[in-house]
Amino acid sequence: MTQPVANTAVPQPGPLYRLQQKFASTSVAAKIVAGLLILVAWELGVTFFAPKFVARPTNIIAVFPDVITEPEFIEATLSTLFAVLQGLLIALVSGTIIGIAMGRVKVFDRLLNVYINGFYTMPMIAVLPLLTIWFGYEDSARLATIVFAAFFSIAINARDGARSVPPEYLEVARAYRARQRDVWFDITFMSSLPYLVAGFRLAAGRALVGAVIAEFFVSLPGLGMYILSHTRSFAHNEAVVGVLMLAAFGLLFEATMNGVMRRFFPWYRREDRKD
Amino acid sequence: MSQAASNLVHTVSGTGTSADDPSSAPTRIAISGAGKKYGELQVFKDINLTFGNGEIVTVVGPSGCGKTTLLRCIDGLIPLSEGEVKIEGSPINGPREGVAMVFQHFGLFPWKTVYQNVAYGLKLARHPAAEIKEKVPYFINLVGLSGFETAFPYQLSGGMQQRCGLARALAMEPHVLLMDEPFAAVDAQTREILQFELLKIWELRPLTMVFVTHSIEEAVLMGHRVVVLKGRPSGVHEVIDVDLPAPRDRGTLGHPRFTEVREHVWSTLMDEVRAAEFEV
Ligand SMILES: Nc1ncnc2c1ncn2[C@@H]1O[C@H](COP(=O)(O)OP(=O)(O)OP(=O)(O)O)[C@@H](O)[C@H]1O
Ligand SMILES: [Mg+2]
Numbered sequence: 001m002t003q004p005v006a007n008t009a010v011p012q013p014g015p016l017y018r019l020q021q022k023f024a025s026t027s028v029a030a031k032i033v034a035g036l037l038i039l040v041a042w043e044l045g046v047t048f049f050a051p052k053f054v055a056r057p058t059n060i061i062a063v064f065p066d067v068i069t070e071p072e073f074i075e076a077t078l079s080t081l082f083a084v085l086q087g088l089l090i091a092l093v094s095g096t097i098i099g100i101a102m103g104r105v106k107v108f109d110r111l112l113n114v115y116i117n118g119f120y121t122m123p124m125i126a127v128l129p130l131l132t133i134w135f136g137y138e139d140s141a142r143l144a145t146i147v148f149a150a151f152f153s154i155a156i157n158a159r160d161g162a163r164s165v166p167p168e169y170l171e172v173a174r175a176y177r178a179r180q181r182d183v184w185f186d187i188t189f190m191s192s193l194p195y196l197v198a199g200f201r202l203a204a205g206r207a208l209v210g211a212v213i214a215e216f217f218v219s220l221p222g223l224g225m226y227i228l229s230h231t232r233s234f235a236h237n238e239a240v241v242g243v244l245m246l247a248a249f250g251l252l253f254e255a256t257m258n259g260v261m262r263r264f265f266p267w268y269r270r271e272d273r274k275d
Numbered sequence: 276m277s278q279a280a281s282n283l284v285h286t287v288s289g290t291g292t293s294a295d296d297p298s299s300a301p302t303r304i305a306i307s308g309a310g311k312k313y314g315e316l317q318v319f320k321d322i323n324l325t326f327g328n329g330e331i332v333t334v335v336g337p338s339g340c341g342k343t344t345l346l347r348c349i350d351g352l353i354p355l356s357e358g359e360v361k362i363e364g365s366p367i368n369g370p371r372e373g374v375a376m377v378f379q380h381f382g383l384f385p386w387k388t389v390y391q392n393v394a395y396g397l398k399l400a401r402h403p404a405a406e407i408k409e410k411v412p413y414f415i416n417l418v419g420l421s422g423f424e425t426a427f428p429y430q431l432s433g434g435m436q437q438r439c440g441l442a443r444a445l446a447m448e449p450h451v452l453l454m455d456e457p458f459a460a461v462d463a464q465t466r467e468i469l470q471f472e473l474l475k476i477w478e479l480r481p482l483t484m485v486f487v488t489h490s491i492e493e494a495v496l497m498g499h500r501v502v503v504l505k506g507r508p509s510g511v512h513e514v515i516d517v518d519l520p521a522p523r524d525r526g527t528l529g530h531p532r533f534t535e536v537r538e539h540v541w542s543t544l545m546d547e548v549r550a551a552e553f554e555v
Contacts, residue, residue, distance in 0.1 A: 172382035174352055175370050176396040176447075190386045267386050267427040 055236040067241040073226060077245055080222035083139065084204075084211050084249070087146025091203060095151045096196060099158025104188060109159070116159075120152035124210055128217055142214035142222070149210030150203035157199025161192025193265065197257070204253050208246065303328050303451060303483040304349065308358030310508075311344055317508040318344050320357065324502065324511060326451075329481035333494035335544060336504030342487040343379070345504075346453045349485065350376050362451060372400070375444035379456040381436045383428040383443075389415065390424040393442045400447070414442040417476060434465035445476070454486045458493070470496060474523050491544065495519075495537045496527055503543050513543055 039057040046056040067073050102109045102116070128145055135141035169187050178187070215224030223242050230239040261268050302325045310320035318341035326332050334342050347353045349360050351367040351374075360367045362374060375396070383392050394411045402410075415421055418438040428436055437457055444452060458466040470493060477484065488494050494501045498517050505512035517536050519527055527533055 168378065168380045168382050169384065171352060172378065172384075175350060175376045175378075176399050177370050177372075178399050182399060187384070190384070193386070265386070267429065 055240045059237045060240050063237045076223050076226040084207050088207050091147050091150035095154030096158045099155035100162040103159040103162025124149045137218050145210040145214040146207045149206040153202040154199045157195045161195025165191045305361045310357035312356040319509045331484040332500050333486045333498030334502045335494045340504045340509040346455050374451040375447045375449035376453040377444045377457045381440045385428050388425050396447045414446040418442040434461040451483045491540050
């Protein structure tokens with residue numbers, strides 16, 4: 001029955017609040033300071049409490065230049081990156097088409113919705129053994145896993161977007177005698193875009209997971225495999241560089257998405273800034 | 276009269292010159308025996324109205340009496356349950372050329388710039404690119420949005436958004452403009468400015484306007500006639516001639532006749548509003 005003491009609805013503009021504001025408007029310098037603090041904590045934690053083979057920042061930094069110039073590592077990175085991009089592209093095109101069709105055509109929705117939702121919630125690792133047998137222990141098994149991982153979140157979001165096209169837009173289109181084709185490509189697609197972007201973001205994360213897991217299973221020369229083999233041979237610092245590269249993929253993806261949206265869809269996300 | 280017109284004009288072309296000539300076809304829109312049902316709900320019934328060439332008719336009535344529904348039926352967005360609407364003599368069974376609508380919800384596409392929104396109808400109607408390039412800036416200028424061609428709707432105020440919606444409709448160069456509470460969502464000052472600008476635009480190119488509004492002042496200021504819808508299901512309760520001198524402008528508001536007509540419309544409507552209040 002204890003009441004939280006300092007928790008008021010309106011933040012008081014005290015010194016703490018101002019500090020918070022300062023960090024909310026994150027300068028790059030503040031981010032770097034935060035990163036350095038994490039590294040120091042990690043280094044100290046490992047030094048005092050962990051066995052010798054646990055990776056620590058100083059050791060990782062020491063191997064970093066060698067690893068990222070090593071042909072094996074570069075090959076692994078490119079292999080995973082291209083597989084993910086390829087799989088995402090396939091999932092994006094097919095998921096968008098099928099999702100929008102489900103959202104706008106009742107029959108499709110009735111037929112497919114159960115399966116799409118079912119597969120979406122099912123952990124993809126469960127089908128991986130099957131995929132490896134069906135597609136063989138090669139690249140195509142990894143690609144299939146990535147597509148499988150990414151497809152459903154894209155389709156589900158595209159469906160939701162297409163279903164929530166504001167009726168006002170459709171009314172205007174009809175009043176100006178838009179043809180069916182124009183309604184699909186202009187109104188339905190464009191007003192679903194925020195949903196498509198959300199689905200694609202989700203799908204990118206899942207695709208990366210799918211790629212790494214597939215590499216664990218199939219032993220393809222990708223980052224997942226690189227991390228696994230270096231972990232097993234106790235080259236933990238090298239393995240961590242692989243992990244960091246995967247994290248960099250995520251950041252790269254976000255930056256690219258933001259750039260693309262700003263460049264090609266400048267109206268996107270601006271609506272909620274009206275007041 | 277409308278009978279004769281319907282017999283004469285059977286070409287689908289919305290640009291028939293005979294229809295532009297007031298002497299041969301003074302009736303632009305003829306509504307006869309119109310009724311609309313949504314399932315069990317009879318919204319209005321037995322509406323008979325004719326709108327002349329270049330006439331501004333305003334429609335007032337309590338909320339929910341079917342004003343928007345009536346406009347949708349005139350535009351052909353939804354079908355009537357009974358009766359028919361004829362525009363330039365031919366029955367309406369879908370949106371057609373020569374008729375444009377301005378929506379209460381603006382209906383601008385957030386992913387299109389002002390220019391692209393205004394060009395929307397022209398593009399769909401496959402007007403030649405050169406013509407679009409010429410017309411769009413003209414109408415953007417007409418509604419006072421020059422300089423905002425590349426702005427997106429989120430960058431516009433409510434009044435500017437409605438100007439954009441108006442330009443999009445005007446760019447079609449319609450003979451009939453249907454307006455559903457176009458200024459309801461803008462502030463009082465902007466509303467007044469827009470009203471007088473619309474009147475000026477109408478002076479430039481007089482077209483038939485059906486103007487739905489909640490504001491009695493606006494109805495009397497803009498309308499050559501005011502149609503009062505009333506009842507449940509609603510019907511035309513009264514059609515009031517507004518015999519105010521042209522052109523309508525700020526001076527109209529001070530005209531003694533303006534006050535008289537406004538009071539008349541007000542008391543006609545208020546009976547209904549009071550009755551509705553007691554019903555609830
Ligand atoms: N698509 C629809 N399906 C069923 N009922 C509808 C539909 N559209 C409108 N109605 C009903 O028809 C009646 C008239 O609606 P309408 O929108 O035409 O009223 P209105 O006079 O324009 O009201 P307001 O002044 O509030 O805009 C209302 O009772 C409404 O609930
Ligand atoms: Mg309405």
